[in-house]
Amino acid sequence: MPHKVILVTGGSGLIGKAIETITKLEPIEGEEWVFLSSKDCDLCDTEATRRTFNTYKPTHVIHLAAMVGGLFHNMAHNLDFLRKNLQINDNVLQISYEVGVEKVVSCLSTCIFPNDTSYPIDETMVHNGPPHCSNYGYSYAKRFIDIANRAYSQQHGCRFTSVIPCNVFGPNDNYNLESSHVIPGLIRKLHDVIEAGGREFTVMGSGKPLRQFIYSYDLARLIIWVLREYDEIDPIMLTVDEKDEITIKEVAENIAKAFKFEGEIVFDITKADGQYKKTASNAKLRKYLPDFQFTPFDIAIQQSVDWFRTNNETARL
Numbered sequence: 001m002p003h004k005v006i007l008v009t010g011g012s013g014l015i016g017k018a019i020e021t022i023t024k025l026e027p028i029e030g031e032e033w034v035f036l037s038s039k040d041c042d043l044c045d046t047e048a049t050r051r052t053f054n055t056y057k058p059t060h061v062i063h064l065a066a067m068v069g070g071l072f073h074n075m076a077h078n079l080d081f082l083r084k085n086l087q088i089n090d091n092v093l094q095i096s097y098e099v100g101v102e103k104v105v106s107c108l109s110t111c112i113f114p115n116d117t118s119y120p121i122d123e124t125m126v127h128n129g130p131p132h133c134s135n136y137g138y139s140y141a142k143r144f145i146d147i148a149n150r151a152y153s154q155q156h157g158c159r160f161t162s163v164i165p166c167n168v169f170g171p172n173d174n175y176n177l178e179s180s181h182v183i184p185g186l187i188r189k190l191h192d193v194i195e196a197g198g199r200e201f202t203v204m205g206s207g208k209p210l211r212q213f214i215y216s217y218d219l220a221r222l223i224i225w226v227l228r229e230y231d232e233i234d235p236i237m238l239t240v241d242e243k244d245e246i247t248i249k250e251v252a253e254n255i256a257k258a259f260k261f262e263g264e265i266v267f268d269i270t271k272a273d274g275q276y277k278k279t280a281s282n283a284k285l286r287k288y289l290p291d292f293q294f295t296p297f298d299i300a301i302q303q304s305v306d307w308f309r310t311n312n313e314t315a316r317l
Contacts, residue, residue, distance in 0.1 A: 003030055004030060004059045005056060005058045005059050005060070006032065006059070006061070006227065007036060007053070007058035008033065009043060009061065009063050009064055009065035009092060010038075010107075012037035012038070012039075012172075013172070014168060014169075014170060014173045014174065014216050015165075015168060015219060015223070016064050017171065017216075018219065019062065019220040019224065020033070021217065021220070022217060022220040022221055034056050036052065036056075036065075038065070040052065043065050043087075043092060044084055044091070049092065050095050053095050053096070053098075053099050057099070058101055059102050060101065060103050060104070060227060061101050061103070061104040061105070062104075062105050062227060063089075063093075063104055063105065063106040063145075066142075067080065067084040068174075068179075073178060075134045075272075077137070078135070078137030078138075080137070081135070081141065082137030082138070082141050086141045086144060089106070090144075092106075093148050097156055102159060103160070103161075104159070104160040105223060106149070106160070106161070107165065107223070108142045108143075108146065108164045108165075108235060109139075109142055110167070110237075111131065111132065111138065111275075112140075113125060113131065114130060115130065115131055115132040115133070115275065117129065119277065120280055121280050122237065122280070123164065123236060123237055123284060126143060126164075126235070132275045134272075134275070148160070149162060149233055149235075153233045159231070161226070161230065161232060163223055163237075164235050165214055165237075165238045165239060166213060166214050166237075166238075166239035167183070167211050167212065167213045167214070168181075168213070169181070169184060169214075169215065169300070169301075170215050170216030170217060171216065172315075172316075173216075174316045175188040175316055176188075176316060182211070182251065183213065183255070186251065186255050187255055187304065187308050188308070188312075189202070191308060191309065193261075193263070194261060199264060200264050200266055201256060201261060201263060201265045201266065202266045203265060203267050203268065204268050204272075205268065205272065205273040206273055207247060207248045207249030207267045208248070208273065209274060209275065209277065210245050210276065210278075210279065211245065211246065211247075211248065211251070211277075211278065212278070212279070212280060213251070213300075214294070222289075222292070229288075236285060237282055237284060237285060238282070238285060239281075239282045240282070240294050241294075245277070249265075252265050253265065255305065258298075258305035259305055
């Protein structure tokens with residue numbers, strides 16, 4: 001079996017840690033995995049990126065690294081999200097081409113889709129209009145990857161592709177209340193409330209927006225499958241089924257149940273809700289993997305809460 005060296009950028013983040021866990025639980029002979037963190041290399045720095053690739057000599061790359069954050073962090077820093085992510089993505093793809101990487105799988109996000117669109121969204125609709133104004137910097141930088149993948153394929157024959165997951169959560173998430181996504185932010189907030197002896201769990205917004213959430217270990221298995229088996233340049237959406245879409249209110253209730261919190265859940269309607277829905281179709285994924293079983297949401301939430309309660313002193317806060 002040919003030896004593969006698989007370099008994972010963003011290897012210390014939520015998805016990177018999940019992939020690391022799955023590859024250790026389910027190893028394949030002939031695969032060497034290298035998990036790169038921001039401490040190992042500043043991917044905004046072209047020469048540092050080139051040195052890192054020359055050191056590890058990857059045959060394959062899973063590109064997860066990005067400047068990321070939740071709704072309010074995006075709203076306040078659209079320029080930073082645009083510039084840094086454009087730099088990171090251009091460096092990773094160009095240097096992957098220069099050193100002869102056989103395949104790159106980059107990670108996009110459902111937030112890149114047009115704000116004014118029909119639902120469910122699918123892979124063909126990424127460029128059909130401007131994204132939501134709250135995170136346009138991040139969204140346009142991520143859209144660049146899809147455009148670049150097509151151009152590298154057309155001009156150089158590169159096998160560069162991308163995946164589009166829905167909202168991801170799980171162990172090793174970012175729990176910083178200024179920059180976290182909704183589930184880790186709510187887990188951290190309720191943990192702090194309980195630690196302080198509080199009886200009121202405040203959720204920003206009305207709780208009415210709808211979202212699809214994928215457990216990080218499920219996503220890890222799917223990304224590994226894409227690396228090994230998926231041969232299209234066009235992106236593929238990695239998301240739970242449409243019937244699994246739930247409200248933020250239901251998310252908060254599941255987190256409260258996992259903590260065994262018996263106080264009151266309060267919704268602060270003075271705070272913005274963001275996009276009301278982003279319903280995504282996984283029809284393409286189901287054509288390839290019709291029998292893939294996603295972890296039930298309540299079980300995944302319980303495991304995520306349990307992980308944070310055990311690891312909160314060393315988690316990203």
